[in-house]
Amino acid sequence: DAGVTQSPTHLIKTRGQQVTLRCSPKSGHDTVSWYQQALGQGPQFIFQYYEEEERQRGNFPDRFSGHQFPNYSSELNVNALLLGDSALYLCASSLTLSVSDYGYTFGSGTRLTVV
Amino acid sequence: GENVEQHPSTLSVQEGDSAVIKCTYSDSASNYFPWYKQELGKGPQLIIDIRSNVGEKKDQRIAVTLNKTAKHFSLHITETQPEDSAVYFCAASSYTSYGKLTFGQGTILTVHP
Numbered sequence: 001d002a003g004v005t006q007s008p009t010h011l012i013k014t015r016g017q018q019v020t021l022r023c024s025p026k027s028g029h030d031t032v033s034w035y036q037q038a039l040g041q042g043p044q045f046i047f048q049y050y051e052e053e054e055r056q057r058g059n060f061p062d063r064f065s066g067h068q069f070p071n072y073s074s075e076l077n078v079n080a081l082l083l084g085d086s087a088l089y090l091c092a093s094s095l096t097l098s099v100s101d102y103g104y105t106f107g108s109g110t111r112l113t114v115v
Numbered sequence: 116g117e118n119v120e121q122h123p124s125t126l127s128v129q130e131g132d133s134a135v136i137k138c139t140y141s142d143s144a145s146n147y148f149p150w151y152k153q154e155l156g157k158g159p160q161l162i163i164d165i166r167s168n169v170g171e172k173k174d175q176r177i178a179v180t181l182n183k184t185a186k187h188f189s190l191h192i193t194e195t196q197p198e199d200s201a202v203y204f205c206a207a208s209s210y211t212s213y214g215k216l217t218f219g220q221g222t223i224l225t226v227h228p
Contacts, residue, residue: 004158042121042204042218044157056214084123090158098164098213102148106158109174 001029003106006091012113013081019108021076026094033104034066035090043090049074050097068085078112086114117142119207123171134195136222138205147192147208147217148181157209159204163190173213195226208209 003022013019025032031050035043049068058105062096072093078085088111092104118141124197128134140148146167151159165172165188170221173178176195181188202223206216 015167031214032183040221041118042206043216044137045215045217048214050214053147056212058215092158094117099208099216100164103149103164104216106151106160108158110158 004091004093004105006089006107006110009034009108010061010109010111010113012115015081015083015114018079020079021078021089021091021112023074023076023091023093023107025072025074026093026105029095031094031097031103032068032072033072033092033094033099034076035092035106036060037088037090037109039087042073046076048097053062055097059098081114083114086112088112117145117207117209117217119205119214119217119219120183120206121222124220125223125224125225126183126195127225127227128195130195132195132226134192134199134224134226135192136190136203136205136224138207138219139185139189140157140217141186142207142209143186144209145186145207145210146210148179149189149206149208150177150179151218153204153221154201160203162203167194195224197226197228200224200226 034046037043088109096101149164
């Protein structure tokens with residue numbers, strides 16, 4: 001049973017560029033959440049998608065946007081990249097909107113480096 | 116918003132010893148407290164969780180305790196093994212932000228053979 005799949009695994013972008021990260025949830029999961037994990041820090045919630053709509057959002061600027069497709073896969077887009085956007089971006093999928101019901105399954109992440 | 120503090124930031128133990136990691140939270144509405152283990156190059160993996168209606172939960176060598184009055188919860192690992200070496204994160208979620216986890220800063224656990 002495939003878990004959460006993220007692509008690409010590593011990415012280097014130049015300041016000011018735009019980037020798209022992709023996530024396929026675990027089989028049977030329909031809810032996708034995205035987190036940003038800076039080096040040496042805990043993950044920070046960006047937003048959550050369910051039924052192709054953004055359901056909850058963390059304290060991130062509008063440069064961060066997302067999308068969920070009918071097959072439940074998701075994309076995270078970041079515009080006008082800043083050096084501070086360099087981080088590990090984690091995708092987590094779940095069976096329901098509430099994380100306390102069944103917990104999250106995390107992918108291995110995409111390491112984004114902005115130069 | 117919710118704030119989760121985690122201590123210590125690093126913990127070094129000998130194989131067979133116990134390890135304890137502590138977290139405090141700020142939001143009284145928090146009702147779900149998971150613990151994640153993150154190994155190098157991997158995403159966080161859920162190892163145990165506890166809900167606000169339970170004071171303690173055990174799973175083999177791992178246990179978690181929750182003190183709602185004091186707003187703190189702890190992870191206890193007994194009979195540590197070298198493969199327990201990793202970064203451990205506590206987290207919290209509330210019934211008002213049910214889809215979101217707020218994580219602590221992490222604890223780097225090193226178990227020496």
